[in-house]
Amino acid sequence: MHDDVKRAVAVLQRGGLVGLPTETVYGLGADASNELAVRRIFAVKGRPSNHPLIVHVAHVDEAKTRAASWPEAAEVLARAFWPGPLTLIVRRAPTVSDAVTGGQDTVGLRVPDHPLALELLRAFGGGVAAPSANRYGKVSPTTAQHVIDELGNEVDVVLDGGPCRVGVESTIVDVSGPSPRLLRPGGVPREAIERALGRTVALVTEAADVRAPGLVASHYAPRAGLWVVDAEALPAEAARRLAQGVQVAALVPAGVPTPPGVVRFEVAGDDAAYARALYATLRAVDERSLDVVLAVPPSATGVGLAVLDRLRRAAAPRPATR
Numbered sequence: 106m107h108d109d110v111k112r113a114v115a116v117l118q119r120g121g122l123v124g125l126p127t128e129t130v131y132g133l134g135a136d137a138s139n140e141l142a143v144r145r146i147f148a149v150k151g152r153p154s155n156h157p158l159i160v161h162v163a164h165v166d167e168a169k170t171r172a173a174s175w176p177e178a179a180e181v182l183a184r185a186f187w188p189g190p191l192t193l194i195v196r197r198a199p200t201v202s203d204a205v206t207g208g209q210d211t212v213g214l215r216v217p218d219h220p221l222a223l224e225l226l227r228a229f230g231g232g233v234a235a236p237s238a239n240r241y242g243k244v245s246p247t248t249a250q251h252v253i254d255e256l257g258n259e260v261d262v263v264l265d266g267g268p269c270r271v272g273v274e275s276t277i278v279d280v281s282g283p284s285p286r287l288l289r290p291g292g293v294p295r296e297a298i299e300r301a302l303g304r305t306v307a308l309v310t311e312a313a314d315v316r317a318p319g320l321v322a323s324h325y326a327p328r329a330g331l332w333v334v335d336a337e338a339l340p341a342e343a344a345r346r347l348a349q350g351v352q353v354a355a356l357v358p359a360g361v362p363t364p365p366g367v368v369r370f371e372v373a374g375d376d377a378a379y380a381r382a383l384y385a386t387l388r389a390v391d392e393r394s395l396d397v398v399l400a401v402p403p404s405a406t407g408v409g410l411a412v413l414d415r416l417r418r419a420a421a422p423r424p425a426t427r
């Protein structure tokens with residue numbers, strides 16, 4: 106076993122916090138059965154305590170012990186996509202703590218597809234509650250350095266698993282009700298979920314009955330203002346803002362021109378590459394203290410749907426307190 110993993114297991118056992126690499130984004134992990142440790146996650150993130158956390162486990166059998174019932178749809182999706190970027194919402198077993206579920210009668214479960222995460226989960230033997238390792242409403246971390254930069258003083262150990270392969274969060278599918286619902290587009294494409302289930306799955310965007318911070322308006326936001334702009338409109342829009350004396354960044358495919366003075370971040374190639382680069386690019390925009398970022402949207406298919414969702418939320422109006 107890696108020495109770092111040993112250290113991380115010890116940290117979890119004594120109620121500490123671990124920066125945890127996964128294939129999607131880095132998590133801020135704690136022993137899911139330790140209420141005090143779980144409460145510390147909320148304090149460090151500045152996250153409202155009624156917003157539930159995902160419990161990460163090493164194996165589907167571990168997930169089942171935390172569910173009050175395990176519907177056929179859960180079985181099909183777990184078999185198809187675990188380990189992987191999919192979170193299943195199921196009715197929770199009574200042993201799952203209120204601190205984790207925010208008092209709801211369901212729990213989010215996921216087996217991540219990352220060798221270090223799986224090694225840690227196996228060695229620890231329990232569930233690890235982990236939201237993305239960023240402050241509430243901000244951009245998720247996709248490298249160990251991002252976690253250290255943002256939460257370094259408050260995390261007991263950060264496991265470095267390299268840059269995240271997927272780059273956006275897991276797809277969340279609620280299978281606790283009569284028909285499966287997509288709560289958050291993510292690393293597993295909606296089309297793949299629908300193919301596995303043999304049915305269409307509704308995307309729940311602004312459901313009032315779901316307390317998911319990933320569904321509130323402003324989220325995943327950099328400090329810079331963000332606008333989603335079509336490729337054709339981007340050059341003129343960038344020129345207009347430059348003329349106002351604003352420092353402009355652009356997230357653009359290679360072929361899209363930008364006026365001189367715009368800081369270009371090319372989101373080369375396919376939607377998967379866009380997803381992988383998205384959060385690191387938004388961090389880079391902030392590091393360079395640019396004022397606004399104009400982002401060309403990807404297609405609304407495959408993992409592109411998750412990128413589009415994050416861009417729209419990053420572009421949403423922000424509360425004055427943030």
Ligand code: TXA
Nearest residue numbers: 129132157158211212213236237274275316317318319
């Ligand atoms: O890829 C991911 O899912 C990453 C990595 C670390 O696993 N985690 C992540 O966690 O994105 P977080 O807390 O940033 O987002 C989890 C989302 C939240 O929107 C939360 O409200 C929702 O999952 N969620 C968790 N449990 C839920 C439940 N019982 N019912 C509805 N939504 C739930």
Ligand code: MG
Nearest residue numbers: 236237245319
């Ligand atoms: Mg998050």
